[in-house]
Amino acid sequence: MTDFRQGIYTLPLLLAKEEAPEKVMPYLEAPEGLSRQECIQFSELVTDLGGITGSLFLAKHLTDQALLEIEKFPESRNREILMEVTQTLLQRNY
Structure with missing residues (x-):
């Protein structure tokens, strides 16, 4: 969850914001003023x-779509x- 402190909003954060912006x-x-404990709380909230x-x-959805497209290629290594x-x-794993 350090990305948000640098102004980088990841998909999990954006989805959480969409769900409960308040x-x-x-x-x-x-974000730069948050304590370690507040960052942990924010991570749990997300x-x-x-x-x-x-x-x-x-x-998973996008991976499945990609695999379907890859299957259209001729069989090869x-x-x-x-x-x-x-x-x-x-x-x-992250």
């Missing part, structure tokens, strides 16, 4: 508002690599 906006007004779940859902990389991107 709860999220106070954290975004002066999770509770569905930011992480929504992001994972969208990532390159196609296999594209499919493997695409699936790996969805499965990586």
Whole structure:
């Protein structure tokens, strides 16, 4: 959750803000002044508002679409690599 302190709004944060702007906006007004505990609370709020779940859902949807498009390519080692990389991107841990 350090991105928001630099003015970078990630998808989980944007989804949480869309869900409950009145709860999220106070954290975004002066992020550099937030304590470590407030950052932890904000992270939990984003999770509770569905930011992480929504992001994972969208990532899965877009990955599935990408795989369908990749399947249209002629069978080759390159196609296999594209499919493997695409699936790996969805499965990586943060």
